[in-house]
Amino acid sequence: xxxxxxxxxxxxxxxxxxxxxxxxxxxxxxxxxxxxxxxxxxxxxxxxxxxxxxxxxxxxxxxxxxxxxxxxxxxxxxxxxxxxxxxxxxxxxxxxxxxxxxxxxxxxxxxxxxxxxxxxxxxxxxxxxxxxxxxxxxxxxxxxxxxxxxxxxxxxxxxxxxxxxxxxxxxxxxxxxxxxxxxxxxxxxxxxxxxxxxxxxxxxxxxxxxxxxxxxxxxxxxxxxxxxxxxxx
Numbered sequence: 001x002x003x004x005x006x007x008x009x010x011x012x013x014x015x016x017x018x019x020x021x022x023x024x025x026x027x028x029x030x031x032x033x034x035x036x037x038x039x040x041x042x043x044x045x046x047x048x049x050x051x052x053x054x055x056x057x058x059x060x061x062x063x064x065x066x067x068x069x070x071x072x073x074x075x076x077x078x079x080x081x082x083x084x085x086x087x088x089x090x091x092x093x094x095x096x097x098x099x100x101x102x103x104x105x106x107x108x109x110x111x112x113x114x115x116x117x118x119x120x121x122x123x124x125x126x127x128x129x130x131x132x133x134x135x136x137x138x139x140x141x142x143x144x145x146x147x148x149x150x151x152x153x154x155x156x157x158x159x160x161x162x163x164x165x166x167x168x169x170x171x172x173x174x175x176x177x178x179x180x181x182x183x184x185x186x187x188x189x190x191x192x193x194x195x196x197x198x199x200x201x202x203x204x205x206x207x208x209x210x211x212x213x214x215x216x217x218x219x220x221x222x223x224x225x226x227x228x229x230x231x232x233x
Contacts, residue, residue, distance in 0.1 A: 001224045002030070002038060004047070009076040010175040010199040010215040017198035018218065019175035021076040022047035025084075027059075032066075038225060039063055045165070045173045046073040056081060056089045056103075059096075064169030068096035069118040071177015071203075071213040078103035079110040079217040094118075111214030112177075113206050116185055119178035120168070122147055124186065130160035130194075138164040138171065147179040152194065159183070159193040175199035181211035 005025065008018030022042045027035065027049035039047035039061035046067065051057045058077055060067045067073075074092055082088030082103075088110065091100035102113040123146040127133050136148045145168065149161035161183070163176040173179075174196035180203040184191050190204035203213045 001226055004038070004042065004223045004225060005080055005219060006221040006223050007076045007080060007217055008220050009072040009079075009217050010177070010195065010201045011218055012198055012200045012216075015216075015218055017174070017196065017200075018216075019072045019173065019196070019199060020044045020220075021073055022223075023077055023080050024049045025053060025080075027051055034227060035059065036061055036066070037227060041225060042223075045168075045170045045176075046070045048073050048077045050077065050081070051095075053081060053084070055093060056091060057093045057095060060094060062168045062170060066096065067120070067168070069094055069101070069114055069120075069178060071112065071114070071119070071179075071181055072175055072201075073177075074101055074103070074112045074114070075110050075177060075213060075215060076217050078112055080219070082110070083219070106214065109202070109214045109216055111202075111212050113210055113212045114181070116182060116209050116211055119182055120145060122163075122176075122179040122182050124149065124179075124183055126150065133160045133162055136162060136164075138166060141166070147176065147183060149183060149193075157189055157191045159191050161193050161195050163195070172196070175201050175215075177201060177203070177213040181213045184213075185211045 011018035152158040163173040184203035193201040
């Protein structure tokens with residue numbers, strides 16, 4: 001049986017909404033095929049596999065393929081490792097990126113800092129207002145990996161956004177950290193984003209081609225998967 005910690009990352013002020021994330025700890029015995037199968041069975045936007053908790057070495061998968069970097073996945077993993085060890089790890093080590101990803105806690109929220117070059121190449125589509133964002137829907141290949149957004153309060157840096165990600169096998173990503181990091185960098189300012197159904201994502205530029213993303217996380221469940229029930233071929 002494979003134990004999966006199911007988190008919700010970027011919950012709002014009341015612990016509602018948030019993007020589901022699966023985290024498998026001590027995953028060293030799982031093959032690439034098995035990891036992909038677990039991620040496919042869970043069908044979250046991302047599932048993380050941790051090899052050696054003390055090293056914070058991690059591998060990220062969507063339901064369809066491996067990803068080098070994902071904001072909500074790394075924020076959630078940093079939070080979970082910190083909860084287990086009593087202190088948030090200073091870095092995470094995604095296996096497909098060159099440099100470690102910094103992690104830290106600020107005002108009770110978990111943050112990560114990463115290179116924008118490691119993030120997927122999200123497109124951004126500015127819409128006239130929040131109502132237009134609410135009405136938006138992917139149409140075929142129109143927005144295969146795009147964040148649609150509008151200002152809620154531009155002077156205050158408040159944004160309304162949604163992400164469509166059919167290119168990664170995800171129809172809509174409830175709260176996308178990497179797209180929000182890129183948006184903050186492109187806007188050149190800190191932002192607070194009301195994302196998806198009601199998630200809350202914070203992001204800001206961090207200089208030298210980097211950005212930070214952070215928010216609140218909760219543990220929802222520990223789920224057990226019997227992989228033998230599923231075809232891993």
